[in-house]
Amino acid sequence: MNTLVQIPLSAPLCDNNPSESDLSSSEEGFAEALITSRQNISPRRLVEPGPSAEQVARLFRAAASAPDHGLLRPWRFVLIPEDKRLELAEVFALALIDRDPGATLDQIEAAREKAQRAPLLMLAAARLGPCEPDIPILERMVSVGCAIQNILLSAHSMSFGSSLTSGQAMRSNRMRDLFRLTSGEEAICFVNIGTVSKRKVSRPHPQTDSFVSSL
Numbered sequence: 001m002n003t004l005v006q007i008p009l010s011a012p013l014c015d016n017n018p019s020e021s022d023l024s025s026s027e028e029g030f031a032e033a034l035i036t037s038r039q040n041i042s043p044r045r046l047v048e049p050g051p052s053a054e055q056v057a058r059l060f061r062a063a064a065s066a067p068d069h070g071l072l073r074p075w076r077f078v079l080i081p082e083d084k085r086l087e088l089a090e091v092f093a094l095a096l097i098d099r100d101p102g103a104t105l106d107q108i109e110a111a112r113e114k115a116q117r118a119p120l121l122m123l124a125a126a127r128l129g130p131c132e133p134d135i136p137i138l139e140r141m142v143s144v145g146c147a148i149q150n151i152l153l154s155a156h157s158m159s160f161g162s163s164l165t166s167g168q169a170m171r172s173n174r175m176r177d178l179f180r181l182t183s184g185e186e187a188i189c190f191v192n193i194g195t196v197s198k199r200k201v202s203r204p205h206p207q208t209d210s211f212v213s214s215l
Contacts, residue, residue: 034157039202041161043117046194050119055158059193062154066146074127074140075147077191078179080115087178089115095172114165118192124148124164129184144188151191161196164189 051059056079063077080088089112096103096111103111115121126144128137148164155162166189169175175187 034153036205038153038156039161039199040163041192041196041199043114043163043165043192043194045197045199046118046161046163046192047197048119048195050194051155051158051160056120058158059151059154062150063147066143066150068143069139070131070133070135072127072131072135072140072143074131074135075144076125076127076185077151078123078125080121080123085115085121089113091115091172091174091178092169095169095174098172098174099168111169118163118194120191120193122191123179124188124191125179125181126186126188127184128186129182148189148191151193155193160193161199162191162193164191166190 060077063075066075068074092111092114093108096108100107124144124147126141128140131140152162152164170187170189175181179187181187
């Protein structure tokens with residue numbers, strides 16, 4: 001059973017006519033609790049059930065609300081259904097052999113196994129080629145990251161766990177071919193979503209003064 005995220009409410013539950021300030025405070029509390037409580041969960045710990053078709057549609061609607069300078073939509077997501085996992089597994093295995101011909105059978109099998117984790121698996125790709133209007137690549141990557149984060153937070157709001165995974169196979173031509181990446185597109189990471197079978201101890205967040213300064 002999923003563990004629901006407990007969101008603090010500043011307004012009493014019996015108040016049928018909360019003020020505008022109460023609603024604003026509740027929304028702020030919800031957002032902060034949602035963002036700060038999300039954890040990165042290993043794909044090994046993401047099990048069935050995964051999101052329903054309607055929930056997946058909500059995840060992508062969240063992605064669509066990411067900041068997008070120039071309205072370029074510089075992101076693309078490709079779902080990997082169960083009947084395509086074996087194809088991805090072979091790409092993982094062959095990509096490993098390509099870069100390490102001496103890989104052991106255990107290492108090759110471990111590479112294949114990565115394709116079988118998490119009920120919902122998708123590739124996040126970035127569109128970084130020439131564009132009109134000419135928006136810098138770094139700006140587009142910020143947009144891609146926001147779209148991915150929106151998916152992660154939306155999944156967390158549904159009580160699912162999630163994680164991002166990558167690796168050397170992302171740069172393989174075999175990966176490009178499997179996902180039909182066009183010129184200017186780059187495979188960024190895999191997004192893994194499912195029910196958390198076991199949670200890890202929360203990792204402390206950095207103190208804000210460690211990364212904030214004033215001009």
